[in-house]
Amino acid sequence: MSITLKDQAAIVGIGQTEFSKNSGRSDLQLACEAVSAAIDDAGIEPSDVDGMTTFSMDLTDDIEVARAVGIGSLTFQSQIPHGGGAALGVLHQAAMAVATGAAKYVVCYRDLNGRSGQRYSEGVSGDLITSDSIHWSWYIPSGLMTPTSWVALVTQRYMHDTGTTSADLAQVAVSTRKHAVTNPNAIFYERPITLEDHQGSRMIVDPLRLYDCCLETDGACACIVTTPERARDLAQKPALIRGVAQGSGADQESMTSFYRDDITALPELGIVANQIYAQSGLTPDDIDAAILYDAFTSIVLFQLEAYGFCKRGEAKDFVKNGNIEVGGRLPVNTHGGQLSEAYIHGMNGVNEGVRLIRGTSVNQPEKSDHVLVTAGVGVPSSAMILGKMD
Numbered sequence: 001m002s003i004t005l006k007d008q009a010a011i012v013g014i015g016q017t018e019f020s021k022n023s024g025r026s027d028l029q030l031a032c033e034a035v036s037a038a039i040d041d042a043g044i045e046p047s048d049v050d051g052m053t054t055f056s057m058d059l060t061d062d063i064e065v066a067r068a069v070g071i072g073s074l075t076f077q078s079q080i081p082h083g084g085g086a087a088l089g090v091l092h093q094a095a096m097a098v099a100t101g102a103a104k105y106v107v108c109y110r111d112l113n114g115r116s117g118q119r120y121s122e123g124v125s126g127d128l129i130t131s132d133s134i135h136w137s138w139y140i141p142s143g144l145m146t147p148t149s150w151v152a153l154v155t156q157r158y159m160h161d162t163g164t165t166s167a168d169l170a171q172v173a174v175s176t177r178k179h180a181v182t183n184p185n186a187i188f189y190e191r192p193i194t195l196e197d198h199q200g201s202r203m204i205v206d207p208l209r210l211y212d213c214c215l216e217t218d219g220a221c222a223c224i225v226t227t228p229e230r231a232r233d234l235a236q237k238p239a240l241i242r243g244v245a246q247g248s249g250a251d252q253e254s255m256t257s258f259y260r261d262d263i264t265a266l267p268e269l270g271i272v273a274n275q276i277y278a279q280s281g282l283t284p285d286d287i288d289a290a291i292l293y294d295a296f297t298s299i300v301l302f303q304l305e306a307y308g309f310c311k312r313g314e315a316k317d318f319v320k321n322g323n324i325e326v327g328g329r330l331p332v333n334t335h336g337g338q339l340s341e342a343y344i345h346g347m348n349g350v351n352e353g354v355r356l357i358r359g360t361s362v363n364q365p366e367k368s369d370h371v372l373v374t375a376g377v378g379v380p381s382s383a384m385i386l387g388k389m390d
Helices: 027-042 062-069 089-100 132-142 147-162 166-181 195-200 267-280 297-306 347-358
Strands: 010-016 051-055 076-080 106-113 203-205 218-226 239-247 289-291 370-374 381-388
Touching (some): 010 027, 010 347, 027 106, 027 218, 076 089, 089 106, 089 218, 089 239, 106 347, 166 195, 166 297, 218 347, 239 267, 239 347, 267 297, 267 370, 267 381, 289 347, 347 370, 347 381
Parallel strands (some): 051 076, 051 106, 289 370
Antiparallel strands (some): 010 218, 010 239, 106 218, 239 381, 370 381
């Protein structure tokens, strides 16, 4: 008998704090607020939770969150590395835990004071405490010290190979912002931009302009995972995990895989895509909406191609004419994404994927039976497909 994660787990509760530039609270408090909200949303008690998983980059220990919110004994704990690549890695761990009986209810969370506290835009030239410092040390003398600079290098090559322009990147920024404008939770609520605004914004690292780069945000998000059987009796409409996977490509570095023959190939995305489509039995044509990790506009184009919505070099045309807006072929980042709602390392996208399945997004497409949610690009990555339970 083959073992699969298809339909073996469901997301039954979601929670988050407000998103801001200065929360005025500790990371621990943010985490506790989001986790408590997710538990309440699921209609369970804190004592029902027996598993927790988060990012290795999170500054808040799971056991401290557990003590603070009233969670008792734990039978499952894990942390996933590589920053934004962990966004669905934590769901992968949670799904395996409940499917195997290692835990009954697993909390997945991420908290960060990403604007008032540790800012990723400040770069990696300070205290380097992981082995990533070994490969980053080769690039720092050339000025490659920040995620923006690393992604800009790959983007520049991709644009050269495919004929993509800055105006094409602007299509992603403007389309995503349209969704944030109607989302009261978004940092850029009621603050639209135009293509001209994008093209007139200052250059951060060529070819990435200000509006090609995600927000820096304070906040936290959490969700609760359990089995479909338990999910049927809970307060909310479950979001069934049809497929979930992680993947790392050959010759992988974290954000700087510049020694590959083709630095734009990003094979880790293909590894993840192949797994989730095989698990779920679905194809790109079955996906009604997508929450694509959008730390930068260009990586949305990379993912549209890697996850099979268009061929290599065709993403620049796919994003035009409202095709990635509500009412288009593939509504993308209906919450405003990390570009315009908040940057919570992709976990706010997980919550939006659940809302799309529930039918409660503020930008709800006409059809949302299957939703793709993805994680970071340029790092070992992860993704899942959510569906509705019968």
